[in-house]
Amino acid sequence: MATIKDVAREAGVSVGTVSKVISRDATVKPALRERVLKAIATLGYRPNLAARALRTNTVNVIGLVVPDISNPFFAALAKRIEAEAAKYAHSVMLANSDDDPEAEARQIAALLGQLPKGLIIVGAETKAVKTVKSDVPIVSVDRRYGAYPLIATNHETASALQADHLVALGHRRIGYISGPDTTEVGRLRKQGFYGRIMQLSDPGDPVRLIIREGSFDYTSGELLARAMLELPPDERPTAIAAASDQQAIGALRLARDMGIEVPARLSIAGFDNIDLAKLVVPRLTSVAQRIEEIAVLAVQRILNPGQTGTKPADVLVGADLVARGSSGPAPNAKAPG
Amino acid sequence: MATIKDVAREAGVSVGTVSKVISRDATVKPALRERVLKAIATLGYRPNLAARALRTNTVNVIGLVVPDISNPFFAALAKRIEAEAAKYAHSVMLANSDDDPEAEARQIAALLGQLPKGLIIVGAETKAVKTVKSDVPIVSVDRRYGAYPLIATNHETASALQADHLVALGHRRIGYISGPDTTEVGRLRKQGFYGRIMQLSDPGDPVRLIIREGSFDYTSGELLARAMLELPPDERPTAIAAASDQQAIGALRLARDMGIEVPARLSIAGFDNIDLAKLVVPRLTSVAQRIEEIAVLAVQRILNPGQTGTKPADVLVGADLVARGSSGPAPNAKAPG
DNA sequence: CTGAAAGCGCTTACAG
DNA sequence: CTGAAAGCGCTTACAG
Numbered sequence A, B: 001m002a003t004i005k006d007v008a009r010e011a012g013v014s015v016g017t018v019s020k021v022i023s024r025d026a027t028v029k030p031a032l033r034e035r036v037l038k039a040i041a042t043l044g045y046r047p048n049l050a051a052r053a054l055r056t057n058t059v060n061v062i063g064l065v066v067p068d069i070s071n072p073f074f075a076a077l078a079k080r081i082e083a084e085a086a087k088y089a090h091s092v093m094l095a096n097s098d099d100d101p102e103a104e105a106r107q108i109a110a111l112l113g114q115l116p117k118g119l120i121i122v123g124a125e126t127k128a129v130k131t132v133k134s135d136v137p138i139v140s141v142d143r144r145y146g147a148y149p150l151i152a153t154n155h156e157t158a159s160a161l162q163a164d165h166l167v168a169l170g171h172r173r174i175g176y177i178s179g180p181d182t183t184e185v186g187r188l189r190k191q192g193f194y195g196r197i198m199q200l201s202d203p204g205d206p207v208r209l210i211i212r213e214g215s216f217d218y219t220s221g222e223l224l225a226r227a228m229l230e231l232p233p234d235e236r237p238t239a240i241a242a243a244s245d246q247q248a249i250g251a252l253r254l255a256r257d258m259g260i261e262v263p264a265r266l267s268i269a270g271f272d273n274i275d276l277a278k279l280v281v282p283r284l285t286s287v288a289q290r291i292e293e294i295a296v297l298a299v300q301r302i303l304n305p306g307q308t309g310t311k312p313a314d315v316l317v318g319a320d321l322v323a324r325g326s327s328g329p330a331p332n333a334k335a336p337g
Numbered sequence C, D: 001c002t003g004a005a006a007g008c009g010c011t012t013a014c015a016g
Helices: A004-011 A015-022 A030-043 A049-056 A072-087 A101-113 A155-168 A184-200 A218-229 A245-257 A291-303 B004-011 B015-022 B030-043 B049-056 B072-087 B101-113 B155-168 B184-200 B218-229 B245-257 B291-303
Strands: A061-066 A091-096 A118-121 A138-141 A150-153 A173-178 A208-213 A239-242 A267-269 A286-289 A315-317 A319-322 B061-066 B091-096 B118-121 B138-141 B150-153 B173-178 B208-213 B239-242 B267-269 B286-289 B315-317 B319-322
Touching (some): A004 A015, A004 A030, A015 A030, A072 A091, A101 A118, A118 A291, A150 A155, A155 A286, A173 A218, A184 A208, A291 A315, B004 B030, B015 B030, B061 B101, B101 B118, B155 B173, B155 B239, B155 B319, B173 B218, B184 B208, B218 B245, B245 B267
Parallel strands (some): A173 A239, B061 B091, B118 B138, B138 B150, B239 B267
Antiparallel strands (some): A286 A319
């Protein structure tokens, strides 16, 4: 490959001048600039980023570590982060931790070796306290990594949207299928839902809540919905909220297998608004996270870290309920108005 | 950050010796090695990869360009490539081209500047001839980039599996929902399906085939399935194959809306075996690509490019039909045996 | 406004 | 077996 020296020779200038042209230094005279640009084009010159990095001690790269890129949420996040970084001429270096703290530590070390501008990390699920020797800004996204500041959806208020929606529709016997208590997201979503239900429950017209804990997957949704729907008719919930769309879709399918009409006899609301939510029958009411906003905030944090010394705060981002066909008025609810 | 010099001073050796310890050069005496390793640990030393890259003219990185990381197929591919590269202590640098040839060119230039070991590119859809000045191996995956060798599923034989399956179940009136003729994958899948049907069609017991072209999405599947299922009963297909699972799921939903039982009255087979295929009712018969195999082959190509000068050949990978509940014997077919 | 030169942190022949 | 030193391709004060 051609080097800056080759370009300098071709253009009949010094390497310093070539460097200035590349960095858009305004002090180069137009005539010289033209000659240099022509030489660059002729030789197909591409700057050696390693040399530049060695000199400047950084490189236009943001490292991104996710537990599993084939999880649609993390894939969407990666895409948005990549797009946002590209606006500032930065590349994204992606690493998968497989939700394994050791793999995560290895990936982080490898990324830091590249002298990136910073790291965006979706933490692997663990109780271990993690820290890393590093001069560059690090921000956690979605799930906290170590003690680094977190940018994430406010899962509590987001889940509260589900509660608002179902109670507003007149439901007073509600089931909640939670995620594992071992995960922070599982706990937060459950607390948010539970807390709001408690707020809304009027002593004269109380809401009865059944909570069952499971994993975030489809099968859990099926199993826990079954446990709720096999209760005697007067204890059976008229609405089920779930901590994930997978669970909600499991519940949806179970309802269908049991011959329970959705939403006429049972309302269902999920969380995450995955693509599939629009494809199931009926379409699934769900809570959409603002992935774009999270991505933008994370990249800003890396590229404009603000004053050193000031410990940056967490940012919790709002979410939006998307009402679709799977939720409707409670069977015995009075018509609104 | 500590440099190799700091480590050398701390251990009381020369930087050359430290370098040898790091590169596992066996000629360093155990006693010295220990001192060096201890110094490295004490200082939290991490080699500066930019300096190493400048010296060795390469870095343990494989660049990966995909049209859209939020497409589950590309996400799965990226994950497998990352895992495979990690086995050889290589990182993967991911870039999204958004299926835009210009963005793709920019991303490739940026990646090459990092001096990666090679590039794995899923080409953006375009007719333009693309080449790039580069010393490193480049391989296309799934969709060809420029004139570089391609590693991909053999879409023709893969689609032929759908034809085999449906004909073996006794279907003789079959619909095919194709992808866009403007995409290579769309054309290949259609040709593979059509060609196999022609082979299997016996003059005494001919197969009638209806082909409709659409885009790969859900809505196309719904629309084109409707066009086929609204035909008079004796022309209506008893089975529909689609070029994507999205289309197949659209067809599945339409059949349900029209009150046509699947698979009793209509068999449906998709292509890609997306996660959703296991979640719809009934579960969708589909063709699974061997993503792992493709990932392994692509990484091998980059890390062991073989003799220079020998133009490496394309590799077409087989696929597997996964039979599930959405396909069954044709309504009027004799029982097997 | 332009050029000459130092130096970033490594690796690698080479000398001893 | 170990160390001294050159040099990878840039950027950036500095001199002119």
